[in-house]
Amino acid sequence: MTASPDRPPVGAPTPSRHSRGETYEEFLSRVYMAAVRLGVPSRSALRQSGLSDADVDDAVAELVERGMLSSSEDPDRWFVVPPREALTRRMDQVERRVALTRATASEVESLWRRAMGDVGQARGPAQVDGLAGTVEIAHRIAELHRSATTRVWWAVDASVAATGLFADLAAGSTRLSVREEVQVRLVLDSSLLGDPYALAFADRARELGHEVRVANGVPFSVLMTDDKDVLVDLSRYAEDGDGSFGAHRVTWVQALSQLLVAIWDLATPYGTVLTAGQVGEGPPVVPGRLPLGDKDARVLALLATGASDKIIARQLGVSVRTVERRVRYLMEHLGAATRFQAGVQAVRRGRV
Structure with a gap:
């Protein structure tokens, strides 16, 4: 919901609260701003701003549910919750929903593709997803780790997104956890040998029984999970990650998996470097x-x-x-x- 000072035009059709679309959010914004201007809004005052009784009932019920208005002893009069408190709480609610959506998006996409089979591969709307910014890249890396069921292969260069994740893990994050049965192969570019957070991640991976190697000149970060999803992370070259993408197009997965195999074969076991x-x-x-x-x-x-x-x-x-x-x-x-x-x-x- 975005706040707008405009009043709803008299007689304008009001969207149903059940539609929950952008038009309805704009309607709520107008009603909320009218209530804020009034200080202690009443039914009669809101009518004067161009709202019908049905509009008032609909909008007030939703705004009370969102914690932006509160009821009074008079059923036709309400109190405005202090906007700083109400809007901060609302933003927190929206951010939690966005975080939940991000966390489940990859798994839901995988379920949909399995349900659709070949049709899903042919008709899928997001065989290639552009990733905007290191935060989104890091979210996708974490999602792929969580959703993997058989295999995670990851070659990492000095990616801004990856090094940020390594630092988060050192602070106690579990974002890169995988299921116990998942096979993990990790290749660190030699440039990361000077990064204590990257080394701590590699050490932890070895403790968990994962395979870890070090390679010289990893061209860019590539992550593959379950032989069907890949992520190309170019944040080493641009802090906004320009050009980075996730894909599940079969030919791209096959090509990038061959690149991962070549990097792995040329890499040195991390244990050799340590011991x-x-x-x-x-x-x-x-x-x-x-x-x-x-x-x-x-x-x-x-x-x-x-x-x-x-x-x-x-x-x-x-x-x-x-x-x-x-x-x-x-x-x-x-x-x-x-x-x-x-x-x-x-x-x-x-x-x-």
Whole structure:
């Protein structure tokens, strides 16, 4: 309901409260503003503003139900609830309804598509849904996690929406919870190794038995659930998430699932990054192999993810210059042309 100072024209047809459409909301706004102007509205005063008895009965009953007017001992006289209190309460009610609608939209859509079968796929009005803003993207990511029944595959870059969700989780949110039987595969871009909230999310995922890997150069965030719904999150490139979308078009799901498989195959297990070179393990004793200290093994594991020197230095608690020196040493002794190649060679040869 939006407030409008205009009076309803005399004799204008009044929409029924059962219609609940936009016209009815405008009608209520006009009646409410007339009541506010009157201070203590009465039936006779509202009649003078152009309302019939039927209009008064209809509008007042709805406004009392919404907590914007209250009854008095006189059945033809009412009190206006202080607008700041009444409108704040009304906004809270509307926001709760919107939040509930968002939370159930994905599940309801899934139920509808299952009921419609092939017809639903052909006639569905929202095979591709544009997502406006990081808040809506985050809502959709959370909805897909909650509604998944078999599988969640998620490759995450430095998405504004995703990193915001990770921060919420650190504050105690459960928005990314999934059913116990759902298979989860998570790939973090190496740029997220410097984000403590992203690492906390990855650690929690591993504790729950989910598969977690780290990849270098994830082009954009992609989420797929149950092999039928995908979300492309481009909020890394634009804070308003311009171009981001959700889809359940079969060909798009198939194409993006292949991208997820390729990213997964090229990624390094997150456990390797965490445990390589931990104190007490020591390097494997194999003749002819490059002897590795604890930190060198960790450096190689991080190199395999494409982590920068700055991120490696932060993870190891050493200076960037120290990392640069050790990387040059490791590349030279492994005969690697690039730093990434050094890390991959070490992982494949079992050196970390």
